[in-house]
Amino acid sequence: MSKIEIIMYHYVRSKNYSKYKKLNYLDFKSFKKQLDYLEDNYNVLDPSILTQKKTNIPKKSCILTFDDGYKDHIDFVFPELKKRGIKGIFFPTGITTLENKILDTNLVQHILSVNKNKYLLIKEVETLCMENGLSKIDFYKKYMKYSVNPKKKSTKPTNRYDDQNTIFLKRILQFGLEKSLREKIVKILFKKYIKIPINKFSKNFYLNKDDINKLLDNEMMIGSHTFNHVWLGYLSKQEQFKEIKQSIEFLNYFKVSTNNWVMCYPFGSYNSNTINVLKKLNCSSAVTTKSKIADLNAKKIFELPRKDTNDYKDLY
Ligand SMILES: [Zn+2]
Numbered sequence: 001m002s003k004i005e006i007i008m009y010h011y012v013r014s015k016n017y018s019k020y021k022k023l024n025y026l027d028f029k030s031f032k033k034q035l036d037y038l039e040d041n042y043n044v045l046d047p048s049i050l051t052q053k054k055t056n057i058p059k060k061s062c063i064l065t066f067d068d069g070y071k072d073h074i075d076f077v078f079p080e081l082k083k084r085g086i087k088g089i090f091f092p093t094g095i096t097t098l099e100n101k102i103l104d105t106n107l108v109q110h111i112l113s114v115n116k117n118k119y120l121l122i123k124e125v126e127t128l129c130m131e132n133g134l135s136k137i138d139f140y141k142k143y144m145k146y147s148v149n150p151k152k153k154s155t156k157p158t159n160r161y162d163d164q165n166t167i168f169l170k171r172i173l174q175f176g177l178e179k180s181l182r183e184k185i186v187k188i189l190f191k192k193y194i195k196i197p198i199n200k201f202s203k204n205f206y207l208n209k210d211d212i213n214k215l216l217d218n219e220m221m222i223g224s225h226t227f228n229h230v231w232l233g234y235l236s237k238q239e240q241f242k243e244i245k246q247s248i249e250f251l252n253y254f255k256v257s258t259n260n261w262v263m264c265y266p267f268g269s270y271n272s273n274t275i276n277v278l279k280k281l282n283c284s285s286a287v288t289t290k291s292k293i294a295d296l297n298a299k300k301i302f303e304l305p306r307k308d309t310n311d312y313k314d315l316y
Pocket residue numbers: 067068225229266267
């Protein structure tokens with residue numbers, strides 16, 4: 001057997017922890033119930049299996065993966081895993097850990113979480129674009145390009161849970177608009193809707209160096225989620241090489257092996273250049289956001305699909 005269910009988690013927190021109730025997070029109580037279920041029905045394996053090229057995996061096995069290096073992972077996830085003797089793999093980024101920056105994607109998530117009517121928000125983004133020099137026709141062209149789901153064969157990510165307006169807003173604010181314009185618009189919207197300064201908001205939002213060392217001291221695994229949390233699939237080969245090199249320096253900083261390491265593609269975005277670069281730089285395997293049971297059969301080791309924690313919601 002080489003099949004394994006790789007489960008993907010993002011925010012895991014208790015209800016009282018965050019004032020952003022509409023944010024898409026897994027409640028800590030549900031997390032514990034899910035772990036009970038997994039422990040009863042699966043072999044919850046050590047994620048180091050991702051670096052071992054093993055194919056004799058017991059039936060019904062799973063591993064747990066945690067993206068983006070949120071503070072939740074040390075405050076809620078880590079103590080619970082430790083108590084149960086379960087190991088997980090965590091994918092923090094360099095800019096949040098070493099440079100105290102906040103990811104654009106997290107700002108966008110929070111803006112979206114407090115705006116129920118996504119159509120009105122699109123209109124607001126359109127107005128802001130126009131005030132900053134984009135023509136109505138260019139905005140419409142972007143709408144046509146980014147509001148539809150990419151074709152099945154594309155390596156561009158799809159999203160299993162978002163409606164069309166949300167998909168468009170995420171895409172346009174994360175990469176669809178030119179960088180300085182989208183950063184400007186995100187800042188304006190964040191200020192208007194979240195109402196606290198970004199640097200205050202980002203304080204204690206992510207794992208810091210001590211948190212990561214604590215995870216490593218307790219035999220948890222750290223993998224790469226790139227340094228800058230980028231859409232690798234949209235970068236040139238040289239840009240990808242530079243980004244992944246920087247990601248390796250991040251692993252080096254924490255004395256994580258750079259001979260046998262695991263990549264987790266931000267936004268599930270990659271292409272054939274990414275895989276070539278990873279091979280060259282001694283990466284052992286990479287996980288995506290495609291929802292399927294993974295197969296550690298060597299052929300697809302750089303395109304391992306993952307199940308989302310929500311896929312297990314109805315089981316326990
Ligand atoms: Zn991410």
